Amino acid sequence: MRGQRSVFLLLLVLVLGLQSLAGWKRPAPPGQILVAPDAAARLADRFAWAARQSKLPALAGGYWIGYSIQRTMGEHSYIGSWHSWSFPSDMNEPSIEHLITVKIKGEPPKRPDEEILREAARKALEEAERKEGPGRRIRKDIGLFFRFPPETGRNSSPIEISNLELSFDFEGLPLLWLGPAKNDESVAHLEALYRSAVKPAGKEEFLSAISIHQEPRIVIPFLDGVLKSGATEGMRDEAVDGLGEQDDARAVPILRRIIRFDASSSIRESAVSALVEISGPEALELLIETARQAPDEELRREAVRGLAEKASDKIERLPARAAFDDKETEVQTRAVEAVAELPPAEALPVLARIAELHANPGVRRAAVEALGELEDRAAVTILIRLINK
Numbered sequence: 001m002r003g004q005r006s007v008f009l010l011l012l013v014l015v016l017g018l019q020s021l022a023g024w025k026r027p028a029p030p031g032q033i034l035v036a037p038d039a040a041a042r043l044a045d046r047f048a049w050a051a052r053q054s055k056l057p058a059l060a061g062g063y064w065i066g067y068s069i070q071r072t073m074g075e076h077s078y079i080g081s082w083h084s085w086s087f088p089s090d091m092n093e094p095s096i097e098h099l100i101t102v103k104i105k106g107e108p109p110k111r112p113d114e115e116i117l118r119e120a121a122r123k124a125l126e127e128a129e130r131k132e133g134p135g136r137r138i139r140k141d142i143g144l145f146f147r148f149p150p151e152t153g154r155n156s157s158p159i160e161i162s163n164l165e166l167s168f169d170f171e172g173l174p175l176l177w178l179g180p181a182k183n184d185e186s187v188a189h190l191e192a193l194y195r196s197a198v199k200p201a202g203k204e205e206f207l208s209a210i211s212i213h214q215e216p217r218i219v220i221p222f223l224d225g226v227l228k229s230g231a232t233e234g235m236r237d238e239a240v241d242g243l244g245e246q247d248d249a250r251a252v253p254i255l256r257r258i259i260r261f262d263a264s265s266s267i268r269e270s271a272v273s274a275l276v277e278i279s280g281p282e283a284l285e286l287l288i289e290t291a292r293q294a295p296d297e298e299l300r301r302e303a304v305r306g307l308a309e310k311a312s313d314k315i316e317r318l319p320a321r322a323a324f325d326d327k328e329t330e331v332q333t334r335a336v337e338a339v340a341e342l343p344p345a346e347a348l349p350v351l352a353r354i355a356e357l358h359a360n361p362g363v364r365r366a367a368v369e370a371l372g373e374l375e376d377r378a379a380v381t382i383l384i385r386l387i388n389k
Contacts, residue, residue, distance in 0.1 A: 211242030244274030308372020
């Protein structure tokens with residue numbers, strides 16, 4: 001562990017040094033932030049306020065409009081666009097949340113640079129040393145940002161998405177901040193933008209933004225309508241992914257229809273992948289049915305991989321994690337890989353035994369993943385047994 005710390009600290013110093021030497025472009029904060037006066041007003045009314053502000057001379061060169069929603073997600077997972085910085089912000093760039101809080105509540109006391117760097121290094125080390133696992137799921141604030149270049153209407157503006165705890169490159173343009181929004185108001189606004197968008201790429205962006213809202217009651221019917229509308233393959237693919245994002249049983253009958261009848265093999269495979277993201281028994285039942293009965297061989301293979309992922313996730317959630325020697329684990333994992341290269345009839349019983357009985361969860365996971373890659377229907381039965389244990 002001490003060697004890992006030394007390597008990590010060296011990398012951290014090198015990264016910071018390279019940024020300084022090379023003049024690496026850092027996220028630029030907004031030129032100014034204008035905050036909507038009534039954060040409790042309807043989102044449509046706050047957008048109307050932003051439209052009035054957009055006529056100010058200071059905004060003639062372009063600006064951003066942003067608001068936030070809340071989403072339950074992994075404690076150590078993030079959503080960010082190419083504008084977002086790659087670290088949870090607090091190294092040298094303030095987070096979006098910090099910028100907005102300072103604007104609303106006033107400037108906090110300035111912290112010494114050394115203190116900021118020490119805290120950043122401590123948090124980075126904690127992240128590097130954190131044990132593998134799903135971690136806690138918590139509520140996080142997600143920002144949706146619309147960029148308006150000069151003389152560009154709202155309907156043609158692109159959208160960027162980022163956790164507020166990340167930094168974000170506003171390119172020095174002003175930000176009109178609308179505050180938090182309810183899911184239903186946000187989805188309604190994005191649906192309108194989707195319908196008015198002309199280019200398929202723009203529609204795909206808005207579909208992706210709609211899908212991050214954890215509101216199955218309104219999101220699933222909308223995505224189903226997109227799938228029934230004769231949309232492009234890219235749009236249908238975004239809609240199918242969005243159904244998986246909702247993690248709700250109401251999406252399963254729609255995915256069943258896609259798996260059985262969609263003309264695109266790529267979309268059918270995406271529907272199987274979406275099933276893996278849905279935790280209920282209905283999704284598991286359809287995944288098993290697809291692995292056993294789908295006429296398409298590649299679809300059956302994709303379903304088996306999905307079953308392997310679900311079984312691996314169950315192993316990963318085990319509460320007891322024994323400490324083990326890294327070198328020994330590597331040897332054991334390589335042995336699993338070697339077994340997987342044998343003919344399926346020989347590999348199957350060995351991998352099944354490792355997956356069910358090995359004391360090391362990491363080695364068991366490797367065996368489960370190898371079972372998912374075997375082109376043998378008997379592997380499906382073993383994976384189902386692992387899931388049901």
